[in-house]
Amino acid sequence: MNLIKLLDSMCPDTNSAEDKDRFYSRRDAFRQFGDFSKKVAMAAVPLGVLNAIPHVAKADTASLIGVLNYALTLEHLEYRYYQMGLDSGVIEAPERVIFQKIRDHELAHVKFLQEVIGNVLKGTPVAEPGFDFTAGGNFSPFTDYPTFLALSQAFEDTGVRAYKGQAANVKESDVVLTAALSIHSVEARHASMVRRLRTKKGQDTVKGWITNGSIGTLPAATTAIYAGEENLTHAGVNVSTATGIDAAAVSEGWDEPLSKDAVLGIASLFLAS
Amino acid sequence: MKKELIKPQGLVTNANRRQFLRVGTMTVAGAGLLLMGCNDDDDMVPTMPGKVNLGSGDTGILNYAYALEQLEAAFYEEVMKGGYFANASAEEKTIMGDLEKHERAHREFFKAALGTNAIAGLEVDFSSIDFSSRNSVLGAAKTFEDLGVAAYNGAGQYLESADLLLIAGKIVSVEARHAAAIRDLINPGSADFAGDDIIDANGLERTLNFTQVLTAASTYVKTEIDFSSLPS
Numbered sequence: 001m002n003l004i005k006l007l008d009s010m011c012p013d014t015n016s017a018e019d020k021d022r023f024y025s026r027r028d029a030f031r032q033f034g035d036f037s038k039k040v041a042m043a044a045v046p047l048g049v050l051n052a053i054p055h056v057a058k059a060d061t062a063s064l065i066g067v068l069n070y071a072l073t074l075e076h077l078e079y080r081y082y083q084m085g086l087d088s089g090v091i092e093a094p095e096r097v098i099f100q101k102i103r104d105h106e107l108a109h110v111k112f113l114q115e116v117i118g119n120v121l122k123g124t125p126v127a128e129p130g131f132d133f134t135a136g137g138n139f140s141p142f143t144d145y146p147t148f149l150a151l152s153q154a155f156e157d158t159g160v161r162a163y164k165g166q167a168a169n170v171k172e173s174d175v176v177l178t179a180a181l182s183i184h185s186v187e188a189r190h191a192s193m194v195r196r197l198r199t200k201k202g203q204d205t206v207k208g209w210i211t212n213g214s215i216g217t218l219p220a221a222t223t224a225i226y227a228g229e230e231n232l233t234h235a236g237v238n239v240s241t242a243t244g245i246d247a248a249a250v251s252e253g254w255d256e257p258l259s260k261d262a263v264l265g266i267a268s269l270f271l272a273s
Numbered sequence: 274m275k276k277e278l279i280k281p282q283g284l285v286t287n288a289n290r291r292q293f294l295r296v297g298t299m300t301v302a303g304a305g306l307l308l309m310g311c312n313d314d315d316d317m318v319p320t321m322p323g324k325v326n327l328g329s330g331d332t333g334i335l336n337y338a339y340a341l342e343q344l345e346a347a348f349y350e351e352v353m354k355g356g357y358f359a360n361a362s363a364e365e366k367t368i369m370g371d372l373e374k375h376e377r378a379h380r381e382f383f384k385a386a387l388g389t390n391a392i393a394g395l396e397v398d399f400s401s402i403d404f405s406s407r408n409s410v411l412g413a414a415k416t417f418e419d420l421g422v423a424a425y426n427g428a429g430q431y432l433e434s435a436d437l438l439l440i441a442g443k444i445v446s447v448e449a450r451h452a453a454a455i456r457d458l459i460n461p462g463s464a465d466f467a468g469d470d471i472i473d474a475n476g477l478e479r480t481l482n483f484t485q486v487l488t489a490a491s492t493y494v495k496t497e498i499d500f501s502s503l504p505s
Binding site: 095097164178243249256 | 367368371374375377378379381382385386422425426427429430432435436437438439440442443444445446447448449450451452453454457462463464466467472474475476477478479480
């Protein structure tokens with residue numbers, strides 16, 4: 001049972017009913033923190049509620065911090081990219097509203113992860129790395145709008161795969177898993193929007209979802225971002241064979257994970273040396 | 274939760290499971306749980322006319338997903354027979370055609386993965402949707418896609434199997450891609466694709482629990498869904 005597993009992982013030294021009650025009531029309070037209906041002010045909540053999760057096992061904590069710092073690194077990259085894009089003026093006026101929204105989400109993710117890592121898990125959030133979004137002079141995203149959009153798509157689709165690849169590594173903590181899933185779907189919404197925008201503007205023919213492992217008109221350097229997306233088999237079921245639905249559509253219906261190493265390999269192209 | 278009907282079926286039997294677990298009594302769990310017991314993860318699911326029981330453990334969660342995918346697949350099947358689709362733009366025809374295939378593929382996948390544990394086909398009720406109206410169809414599509422994302426996001430924590438969690442993750446991001454596209458068709462070029470109505474100040478998308486999701490879905494489903502044995 002999940003309940004038992006949770007106790008094992010998060011309250012190993014808690015046996016009294018009172019402690020368990022305290023744990024669950026606070027965990028529920030934390031969960032509500034991710035509940036949009038509460039509309040809690042961001043600054044006010046984390047310290048008060050997140051701080052209160054007691055008795056997290058050390059080994060699990062270290063592992064969670066590692067995963068969340070990896071996520072934080074990616075969120076730093078995304079946030080900085082959109083902020084620089086908005087500051088540069090490269091984004092066409094009618095579409096600024098889209099990228100302001102995406103920027104806001106990425107910044108919120110940075111702050112949220114910093115809060116969880118620092119104040120809940122008592123770890124040290126990674127500092128923002130230095131970025132080079134030209135990838136050594138190969139791209140000009142802040143002067144060329146199609147390039148800005150292309151890299152945006154690449155980052156969002158990578159983000160979706162990166163979070164998906166870590167789900168199993170945070171599943172011992174219901175709270176962290178649920179938060180990660182709730183970020184993951186937001187990244188997928190971003191990806192869908194940017195992909196369709198590029199096609200509307202005549203820069204590509206991609207849809208909101210990923211067809212086979214296709215990079216469309218993105219630069220060849222993005223091949224690794226889509227590698228494996230053509231997969232048709234899940235839990236041993238080849239869905240195309242089982243349903244007669246064409247492989248392209250079946251591949252679109254499932255997004256695939258990426259390992260941490262693969263994602264960091266992609267991200268490293270954009271780290272300042 | 275605007276106009277989501279609450280049907281007084283077996284839908285809310287699960288509301289206070291944590292409380293009853295804590296107190297150690299089963300009396301508030303409702304008749305469904307007493308009939309089913311909660312002994313293991315692989316309960317066979319008895320089917321009665323007009324009623325399904327999702328079962329318990331990971332099987333129950335998969336049946337929960339299967340129920341939602343049935344609803345979505347049935348919806349898009351109807352969309353493609355209706356007046357809106359016949360007169361839709363090329364872009365919207367492509368999107369609706371894709372969504373119909375994706376949801377049908379999801380539905381058939383869950384059916385195959387569940388095997389003999391799969392619930393029966395649900396009887397749907399789309400009488401509240403006007404399939405000749407773009408507004409009505411897109412509004413319903415938005416409801417279904419947003420609901421699907423919130424349901425998967427809320428259910429992930431209850432899956433025991435890491436493999437199944439990954440599969441749910443593979444599907445939920447596609448549902449989110451759908452939701453964003455439908456929202457953009459409704460309000461093009463705006464920030465609604467990831468609107469503040471579903472994403473909070475921390476950049477986290479909403480999650481919904483079993484009761485919330487099945488209550489919302491009950492508007493469109495005639496079959497009574499007993500989810501009282503799902504994990505909590």
